[in-house]
Amino acid sequence: MAVDPGLKRQATKTVRALRRDYPDAACALVYETPFQLLVATVLSAQCTDKQVNIVTQALFEQCPTAADLAAFPLKKVEKAVQSTGFFRNKAKNIKALAQRLTDDFNGEVPQNLDELVELPGVGRKTANVVLGTAFGIPSGVVVDTHVGRISRRLGLTQATDAVKCEQDLMRLLPRKEWIDYSHRMIHHGRQVCRARKPSCESCGFEKFCPRIGVSATS
Numbered sequence: 001m002a003v004d005p006g007l008k009r010q011a012t013k014t015v016r017a018l019r020r021d022y023p024d025a026a027c028a029l030v031y032e033t034p035f036q037l038l039v040a041t042v043l044s045a046q047c048t049d050k051q052v053n054i055v056t057q058a059l060f061e062q063c064p065t066a067a068d069l070a071a072f073p074l075k076k077v078e079k080a081v082q083s084t085g086f087f088r089n090k091a092k093n094i095k096a097l098a099q100r101l102t103d104d105f106n107g108e109v110p111q112n113l114d115e116l117v118e119l120p121g122v123g124r125k126t127a128n129v130v131l132g133t134a135f136g137i138p139s140g141v142v143v144d145t146h147v148g149r150i151s152r153r154l155g156l157t158q159a160t161d162a163v164k165c166e167q168d169l170m171r172l173l174p175r176k177e178w179i180d181y182s183h184r185m186i187h188h189g190r191q192v193c194r195a196r197k198p199s200c201e202s203c204g205f206e207k208f209c210p211r212i213g214v215s216a217t218s
Contacts, residue, residue, distance in 0.1 A: 003171050007156060011172040013208045014154055018184035021204045025183040027133045029053065034109040034134035035066050035101065039094050041129045042121045047084040055084055066107040069098035093121025113139045125162065132179035141169040142182035146189025153193065155210050 018025075028049040031037040036056065044052045059080045063069040069077070077091040084090060097119040101107055109130060110116055116127035124140065131137040141147070143162040147169075151157050157168035173181055192199050198214060200206060 007172055010154060010208065011156055011169075014156065014205065015173065015177050015181065017204045017208075018181065018188065022184040022187045025180065025187045027129070027183060028186070030056065031134075032060070032064075034130060035098075035107070036060055036064070037134050038097070038109055038119075038122070038126070038130050039069070041126045042094055042097070043081055043084045043090055045090070046086060052084060055081055063098075066098040066101040069095060070102045090121070096120035097122060109134070111135050111137060124166075128182075132182070136179070138175050138178040141166045141173065141178045143169070144182070144186060145195075146193075147182055147185045149195060150185055150189055150193045153198075153209060153212050153214060154205065155212055 027037070029037060029040040029044065030053045031040055039059075040052050040056050043055060059069075059077075062080070063072050072095065074091060074095055077095050078087055081087045081091050081094070100119055101109065105115075111131065113124070113127050113131060116122055116130065117124060125142055125144070128140040128142045131139040132142065143151075143166045148157075148160070148162060148165050151165060151169060152160075156172055157165045159165040159168055169181070170178065189195075192203050193205075200209070200211065200214070203209065
């Protein structure tokens with residue numbers, strides 16, 4: 001599919017502004033190993049990164065490796081992750097994925113999208129986070145609520161579905177920018193381009209953002 005030259009220029013302006021405003025943006029989840037990042041990312045669904053970091057600090061002291069978590073009693077895993085929401089399902093998934101990693105991958109996280117999404121509780125978004133952040137592999141563009149919302153406001157996509165939004169962004173952005181684009185957009189969404197009241201007057205995108213979907217009273 002041919003890429004619209006105007007959208008390509010808009011994407012280029014966006015990447016430059018993000019690089020200028022958030023040169024050191026990184027994943028907000030705290031981890032020491034790819035396994036720990038994988039677990040933290042699964043737990044982050046419908047939960048703030050801040051709360052996940054509180055939970056995983058204690059969890060990883062008891063279960064720093066896949067083998068440790070696989071051997072940890074399910075009830076104790078549930079209690080440890082209870083404050084992240086949907087804790088029974090999350091506990092079941094992280095214990096099961098730890099078991100799979102232990103049994104099939106010698107306790108290591110595979111550096112392959114197809115293998116990652118076969119793990120319990122791991123979808124494409126989680127796999128992209130781990131591959132990009134832990135291994136520096138640009139397997140796709142992580143589309144969370146901030147990335148999707150701001151990309152639509154900028155006119156880079158009209159898609160509300162995360163997968164379709166990702167496909168649009170992958171066509172527009174250079175592959176080398178896929179990882180940083182998401183990290184930087186998340187920071188921008190938290191600090192400036194918030195959902196209900198974006199700070200357009202202090203935004204680095206002000207000169208080229210069409211503010212699609214932003215009401216005049218925002």
